[in-house]
């Protein structure tokens with residue numbers, strides 16, 4: 050028997066023949082596995098994006114508080130004091146008992162009477178009026194007033210909630226009209242409790258306390274942001 054004859058008598062291969070054409074389509078199981086993997090990756094990406102947005106709002110709010118601190122130092126250099134905790138100190142009758150400190154802060158840092166605009170937030174949207182109050186006339190010659198009437202605006206943090214401001218004269222008595230707070234989403238009024246520093250003394254004892262309720266919008270929780 051010749052050489053080619055020997056080749057033809059070889060036993061059949063144990064491996065099945067390989068098709069020259071690719072298999073058409075995927076099995077249902079393969080498709081399900083891919084869908085699950087895509088779902089996991091998408092939810093991880095969403096968590097990452099949400100976390101990055103929150104982190105950036107926190108750091109922007111902290112930067113904003115420190116810029117405001119500089120503006121308040123300029124105000125103090127000029128007037129030897131920080132803005133009062135309420136516009137009642139400007140001899141005006143304030144219309145309600147909410148967000149009074151930050152309303153006085155906005156008026157004080159943006160008025161002709163107090164030396165011009167000492168602070169402006171990064172965007173116009175960061176002026177709010179969460180408690181919807183206004184005065185019939187402009188009490189401090191604020192540049193933010195329009196046609197005589199004066200909306201009692203508040204500075205907001207990067208989460209859209211008004212800040213809290215309290216002059217050091219008012220830490221100890223901290224009456225409700227100076228410490229009652231209403232967030233941007235409305236809802237329940239909250240109460241700001243002046244913060245203690247080391248030992249039993251007040252934080253920022255001879256200055257002021259300037260606080261953002263942080264990502265959760267609730268005062269007195271761990272995520273509050275402040276300038277000290």
Ligand SMILES: [Ca+2]
Pocket residue numbers: 145146147148149152180182201
């Ligand atoms: Ca108010």
Ligand SMILES: [Ca+2]
Pocket residue numbers: 148152177178179180181182200201202203
């Ligand atoms: Ca207001």
